[in-house]
Amino acid sequence: MKKIVYFSHGLSANGIETFLVNVLEKLDKTKYDATVVIAIDEGVECLHEQRVLDMGVKVVRMGDLDSMKKKLAYYLKVKDFLKKSDFDIAHSNMDLLNGITLSLAKKAGIEKRICHAHTSKSQFQAQGIVAKAIMSVQKEYHSRMKDLILSCSTDRVACSSVAGEYFYGDKDYELVYNGIDISIYEQAKSDEELKQEIGICDVDKNIIVSVGRLTPVKNPTFALEVMAELKKIRKDFRYLWVGDGELKEEVETKIAELGLEDTVILTGVRTDIPQILACCDCFLMPSLFEGLPFSLVEAQAAGLKCVVSDVVTKTADIGLVDYFSLEKSAKEWAEEINRVLQSPKKEKNKEKAKLFDISHTVSQLEKIYEK
Numbered sequence: 001m002k003k004i005v006y007f008s009h010g011l012s013a014n015g016i017e018t019f020l021v022n023v024l025e026k027l028d029k030t031k032y033d034a035t036v037v038i039a040i041d042e043g044v045e046c047l048h049e050q051r052v053l054d055m056g057v058k059v060v061r062m063g064d065l066d067s068m069k070k071k072l073a074y075y076l077k078v079k080d081f082l083k084k085s086d087f088d089i090a091h092s093n094m095d096l097l098n099g100i101t102l103s104l105a106k107k108a109g110i111e112k113r114i115c116h117a118h119t120s121k122s123q124f125q126a127q128g129i130v131a132k133a134i135m136s137v138q139k140e141y142h143s144r145m146k147d148l149i150l151s152c153s154t155d156r157v158a159c160s161s162v163a164g165e166y167f168y169g170d171k172d173y174e175l176v177y178n179g180i181d182i183s184i185y186e187q188a189k190s191d192e193e194l195k196q197e198i199g200i201c202d203v204d205k206n207i208i209v210s211v212g213r214l215t216p217v218k219n220p221t222f223a224l225e226v227m228a229e230l231k232k233i234r235k236d237f238r239y240l241w242v243g244d245g246e247l248k249e250e251v252e253t254k255i256a257e258l259g260l261e262d263t264v265i266l267t268g269v270r271t272d273i274p275q276i277l278a279c280c281d282c283f284l285m286p287s288l289f290e291g292l293p294f295s296l297v298e299a300q301a302a303g304l305k306c307v308v309s310d311v312v313t314k315t316a317d318i319g320l321v322d323y324f325s326l327e328k329s330a331k332e333w334a335e336e337i338n339r340v341l342q343s344p345k346k347e348k349n350k351e352k353a354k355l356f357d358i359s360h361t362v363s364q365l366e367k368i369y370e371k
Helices: 015-026 049-054 068-084 095-107 131-152 161-168 182-187 192-198 220-233 248-257 273-278 294-301 330-342 350-354 358-370
Strands: 002-008 032-038 058-061 089-092 112-117 155-158 206-211 237-242 264-268 282-285 305-309 321-324
Touching: 002 015, 002 095, 015 032, 015 049, 015 294, 015 358, 049 058, 068 095, 089 095, 095 112, 095 131, 112 161, 131 161, 155 161, 155 358, 182 273, 182 294, 192 273, 206 220, 206 273, 206 294, 220 237, 220 248, 220 330, 237 273, 248 264, 273 294, 282 294, 282 330, 294 305, 305 330, 321 330
Parallel strands: 002 032, 002 089, 032 058, 089 112, 112 155, 206 237, 206 282, 237 264, 282 305, 305 321
Antiparallel strands: none
């Protein structure tokens, strides 16, 4: 039996961590003994941790990374942990921090070291008078991490071609899509009790939804401006944002400013995404950038029409995506959503959808583990 150590920021509801949980669920436990190292402090709630433990997977907390002191402590703890362990495979899912985790894995003598690229751009955006200096430091950090990744990884994986290019440049890598259990989303049904719990009224004929963290990259304030414009065109809709994040207060303020209190519902983090999507009609994603958005695949698996910014990788389109430019105004986005809501329902490409099924994803990963 091969021993695998997975590196992850956590086991929460975001796309990368949900992807890892899905992989662990389908992983052949007769062939692989899995341990997940997470950058979470002791005592801090971690949404999917118990679910992972129930699979027979070990979870090791190494502490948060929210200060330089904690980053150093994390480094030393991971170094010591790997030194005392005898893993055969290290599989890192921590964006550019993969450079650090894989360098430690290399020093510990782990033979197979896999870098998994999940994003196509840094989420760090400096502001203020020192922004230029900070961005210069960030640029140097990115360069060093990418060099470490290339020198310390034995295998390179990416969720999309744009993520692969961002991480590896012109170096070889294997494309492994972020898989989901397609059948769960196809079989989920709209539930009236769930609608009432969330706050969806019977008169709301069109439910628009976004799923993701309330962070700058997801562009939630622009999404609200789009809803304000759509409200000028039609009244028979509600907009759900499923997720939480650091922009929550700013989003709540924006909702009040735009008079959208009776239109927008912030559900917070939910674990019943398939059931929520089954209640909806249209998926909105005005993201500033993405690797391969997990939630977009989920929305299409559920049969939703999708209006998505044109910077999102085309790889994620399985037949139900309408790409729209971020250079367009909120009014133009609203008009496009209105058009999509009125358009006939399309069918997803079932053959391409199979490539995003978690069973296919795990099969690809297990082949890499066995190389």
